[in-house]
Amino acid sequence: MVAIRLQDIRKSYGPVEVIKGVSFEAEQGEFVVFVGPSGCGKSTILRMIAGLEKPDSGEIYFGDDRYTDVPPGKREIGMVFQSYALYPHMSVADNMTVSLRLAGVPKTDRRKRAVEVARMLKLDELLDRKPAELSGGQRQRVAIGRAIVRDPKAFLFDEPLSNLDAALRVETRLEISRLHQQINTTMIYVTHDQTEAMTMADRIVLLDAGQVVQQGTPLELYRNPANLFVATFLGSPKMNVLDVAAVSRDGTTAQLTMAGASHVSVTLPSPETADPKSIGVRPEDTRIVPEGEGVLSGTIISAEHLGSEVLVHTETAAGQIIAKMPPDFSAHAGDTVWVGFNVARAHLFDADGLTINNHARQ
Amino acid sequence: MVAIRLQDIRKSYGPVEVIKGVSFEAEQGEFVVFVGPSGCGKSTILRMIAGLEKPDSGEIYFGDDRYTDVPPGKREIGMVFQSYALYPHMSVADNMTVSLRLAGVPKTDRRKRAVEVARMLKLDELLDRKPAELSGGQRQRVAIGRAIVRDPKAFLFDEPLSNLDAALRVETRLEISRLHQQINTTMIYVTHDQTEAMTMADRIVLLDAGQVVQQGTPLELYRNPANLFVATFLGSPKMNVLDVAAVSRDGTTAQLTMAGASHVSVTLPSPETADPKSIGVRPEDTRIVPEGEGVLSGTIISAEHLGSEVLVHTETAAGQIIAKMPPDFSAHAGDTVWVGFNVARAHLFDADGLTINNHARQ
């Protein structure tokens, strides 16, 4: 069942069109994550779903009903704002239970519910503080609590975890995931965080400049990006992309070459396919290998030790390449090394940046 | 040369002591990152270094000079606020060059500098907008720009990247790292982001409840956490910690056992060392292995596909355990699996949570 459906939504601020015809559906109980560069219109779409902003054109459906003109309060939606939007004059407990108060729930019940939710968010000791007396992260959690409290039909989250520390972020993330499994409510979630997007989403909607670029399950997007933009946007550190030229082409098999490198052989979907113009390899499919074994030679610029792995940045004739290596890999800036690719996992792109299926894959 | 030195700094808000005697030094040109749970006092310390808050006791030195009472404007410090603090009435360009204007730099030079910095931060097209017309991420970048513009003696960053999208975050992070290498200015940086902390820091200072818990290079902290708190705070997903009991002890060698598991043998630093009470293994040192090869058996609860890897959450008799597996690992919730540890990389903790050197390591 479709829970929320947007149909060719457009929105301008003054002369600038920030949403340029967005259509999408969220199934009942689905967890949809919006990602996209800063300023691409994620918050704006969320606000239109909540009813806080009117689309200039297009329609919004909840289930089968046209909701385009339904006022926000009637939409039964819980939203966590990017700016928190806590009521500064109310205690944490009151902040969280405003919707219950408006619905006429008696005080003691409200308090009980507040305590329940606060425990979940580790806010139990702060229930009687005012927002001004909280740290940034604490405020963010209160805002999440406020949305959770009212058991809404759908949740909208606008980067709800952006101010939490890593540990709490993982925890709250799992908490939200668990919440989602428990109550099976449709959730629409905006985030910048790759991990959040990849782990929480049933479906990711990738936006750029007010348009949907690609949508699908996280792994679909990660493994089969529709174009260069998606390929480089998802994944951190981002995919290494190198310009290539086809030196020979034999039906579906092409020999590619790049600056300062030996040939790479790839299989194209059909003989008609245009020659690939660039190849993309994710850092985890890139390796620093013993001399002569790799495709390219390069110089190490820096090695970032993340503890669980080492990111090796190398400068090659074809451009900068990042390789993800195990934590005990030792690298020194200035060393000359060889870079090897797992070609079976490489992505091919044509002159317009559109993906060409690499049939060597799978 | 020591650039910034805090000496037993204390600070209370009303009856609550939020900074409980913090001492630390930052070398000239060092990049120090503060991490710690939300509300532990990171921002407060930063503000005291900037002179925006007076410590209740303790001293602050810049170089050899006592700066405890020097007003903020005289400290020549660039700061990026967690709340941005952009002047709403000024354009982006003006916002960034306020310090220059205050110093009497002529308009054309100011504009030139603004354009320079804006290009670096991808703000060139927004130079004449007002902050209200920017998205959250754009605002954050303006705030960074404002600190960069004035070439200060030291930079203070309070979670400057928390509102940027992943791609821009990596980029800006590298930008800041490069900036740091270029100008070799002391930088103090507060973040929640593990990756930022691990990759940017020359030294991490880990705070908890207003106190320094441990400090050192990122790898030192990651590899040799002083206690359970540090061990679990750093690293994402966090270290698996299991309660153990020593079943036999032979001088420095101990046989440990945990609920529902076979024995594990560890080497302790000396015969006098107390028996370990818990063992910690990072997810990347944990593996899902063929039946019978592991230490513990468990049931898979969920598998988070991050694209570049899969996080497998299992429920075992000893508690929840997360294993980091390669991206093509396939796991299904409900499967019974075996979990194996790389014991050579395990961390041992005594009853107080203090680390016991595991001599099987290195």
Add this chain to the structure above:
Amino acid sequence: MLRDWRFWFFLPTLLALGIVVLFPTGYLLWMSLAHWIITEPGVYFDGLANFRTLFRSASFYDSARVTALYLFFSTVIMMVFAMLMALALQHSRSGILRSAIVLPLVIPPVVAGFTWRFLLNGEIGFLGAWLFPMVGLDVNMLSNPSGALVSVIIADVWSRTPFMFLIFLAALQGIPRDYYEAVRLDGATAVQEFFTVTLPLMRSAVAVALLFRVVDAINTFELIYVMTKGGPGRATQTLSLLGWKTAFQNYDLGGAAALGVVMLVVTTISAGIMFARFMRKA
């Protein structure tokens, strides 16, 4: 429009003010075009005669000049004084000083006028007859043309500054502290801090205070009337006093209405300019 909540929220104000303002304004316009001098029988339409008379009379230009001087100086002094006090007290926790400074607000301008008049009186006043001569100041403030204007301005500043002080204080306290911190870090002196952060962020409050001040000053009547009756001569006769005299001493209702219309037009136009300049996009 009828479905827009904002319409319904604004409607009562629209109606209330519409009644107490639109009718009087219309009536005023009619009056200004009428020959309506109480001492002469009959009221009749007289075109622009009232305006012609007004623009030919010396006291109009005189009063316009006095009004301009009074307006300018009292406003500038008041703004500066109020701003200084607000800045000095913005962080003060004690309500005592603040309350003390606000005290003149609870004294009606009529009383303020009497009080200052008798303080400054050159023969029996505490200041005029005792303190000033004692410190060697030999001026009779109220009977000297410029002294009288100064006196009126002092009394007005005394009486009306607290209002502006309150507006400024409220505006000051609405400025988030991060801005000060940012600019302080950038090395701003107190003065630079004021002009870089404080004033721009208070801009709309200042503009509102200024507008209301101007309207208030234009309407100041009882304070001046009680203090100097517009004198000596016409030294402190503002347009408001002139209008009052024209209507109620000279019985020329049409003439007074014409003056009222002229003032209405001038203030509305200048306020419109100010409005467009400072408050749009504020």
Add this chain to the structure above:
Amino acid sequence: QTEINVVGFGAGFAWADLFGATGAEKTQKLLDFEKEHDIVVNMEFADEDVARQKVLLDLVNGTGDYDLVMLGSDGAVQTFSAAGYLEALGPYLETAPDLFDPAKVYPPFLEANTVAGELYALPYYSFGAGAVYRKDLFDKYGISEFPKTTEEMATALQTLKDGFAADGITDVYPLTMRGAPGEEPSLDLNGFVYAYAGYPAWFEGGPTTPEEIKASKAQPIFTGDFKEGFSTFVNWSREYGPPGIAGHTWVDMMNLYAQGKAAILFPSAINAFAGIPSSEVPEVKEFSAFAPSPAGPSGKVVQSFWTFSVGVSAFSKNKQEAYEVLAFLTSEDVMRDFAEVIGWPYTTYPSIMHSPTLTDKWPTEMLDQIEASFYDADPHYFPYIPELTEFMDHIGTAASSAISGAQTIDEALDELQSWATERMDRAGYYK
């Protein structure tokens, strides 16, 4: 029961015998009257200027809220009767002669309220010209007698000034008058003009009524005969008056005299009498004396004349009852008690003037002199045209201007001249 609303100036001064010293409580006498006539009398007080404003509004709008309105003799009666706001009293006097007998009142006070032969208001408090001075100071500087002419007066003032200067007295001034802008100075100033010119010298040939002005097409002239009196007033104020005189009103003049800071108060002596009883300066109480106003070069004395009168609003809904109240308010009986309460040597009834009410308090000789000043008074010492108040206002403001030095006498008079010419023209006198 009919309610009659009265508006008056100065609580505690008007009808202190009827409404008590506070102006708020009705006395038994009033209550008896109300009972007898089945009328309720409501009294409202306001400062003279502001009360006038209200009366005006009431009359202009024909509201009829006030049945009885208080009027000064500064042209209000002329103005309002011309505009048709006042009820002519002739018919009422005739139909109820027993209520009020005009013959018993000093004639000038009625004359001041008569326009074109019709009486429009009844006086309740009035006065003529005169001076109150400090005999002790006169004696001290060897002035044995109060000056009889303006020339002698000038000499006396100079003597006092020199005397004060010699004795280092800086806070006592030879003369106090009023110079605040508006009609205040006009009241005194026009008395000077009258004394210098010998007639109300505003218009060519000295006409004093609209009819006369229209007949002769007399232009206003403020340069000729008028100027002498104007200049003397201005010069004396500047030379001998207190420094703040250009802003002084009645209150200042009275306070100054009461505080012992002035040697002469003149030509509206009543103002001094208002101050004497409450003065705490012993010399003021003991040595204040009355003298007739000195005569000018024309042989006429420096004038001062005023009557507080009350008229019936043409819009009153109960004119008959209003008249009854008016007659009662101004009746001999009420005025006697009024004189008793106020205690100043002034009244509208000769019978009261010579009764113990006043003779017990004041020297008979002084009362005689004061009474003489009533008969001597010329209520028409300024022309009674409908534009009177406007003229008074401009003349007074010109005087204040000249006293303060903002303008020279010539400048002030020039401006006055051009204003007056235009104003008369606009009023249609010369069509």
Add this chain to the structure above:
Amino acid sequence: MSGYAGQSIWKSLGRAAFLSVAVSFVLFPILWLALGSVKTRNGALAVPPEFIFQPDFTAYTRIFTQGFLGSFQTSLTIALTNVVLTMVLGVPAAYALTRMTGKVQENLSFWLLSVRMAPLFAVIIPLYVLFRGIGLLDTPIAVALAHLTLTLPMAIWMLVTYFRSIPIDLDQAALLDGATRLQVLWIVILPIARPMLASVGIIVFIFSWNEFLLAFILTSRDAQTVPVAVASMAGTMSFDWPLIAAVSIVSMIPALLFVGVAQRHIVSGLGAGAVK
């Protein structure tokens, strides 16, 4: 606010010096008024001024015997009515105004301002005619209504500047929580704006309490306000400075009480913490 490091003591000295001068300037005339009210008529006017004297409280007793209490009551009625009217009309209007954009908002704001532009002396007669027409002359309600022309635009303008500083996200959060616009106003905006509401209430009260011309013109016996009473006292045939001073001092009391009560709600910094 706890200070930042290195605040200069000259700055605080300068501040103290300025404040003492300012406060003396402000308080001195009031002190003089208070002294005058307990002097005798002549004592009040004496030069050199009497600093040591036998206080004489008869002026205060006369307030009660001379019927001024009525005008206090009237003033109070008028001012309170005006405050209530102003707030009831002005708060929703101001809120609506801040949530409008573009031309409509600009035009309405300007219209509000222009309402105050007409000089009072000129609108007195029309207002008089108006209230006579609807039979409200000489009633407190007429004065309170007339005062709306002064206080309502002022109140709305002051509130608008404040309401504008309340982030719209808060409205929206409340709307999502199911609040109607009135509830948004009542539950979110008003509590946050409480200090400003108190300030505006005080100022409106005082303006109404002090206003002279309109009160004077529109009332006669039944609804005379304190300033009108004071003005009518000081005038033609008697000058009673101690009484004027005493009435003035007493007239400060209700306003002060009101200010005192309302000022407790002026707690600064309440607006902090709503957003990042």
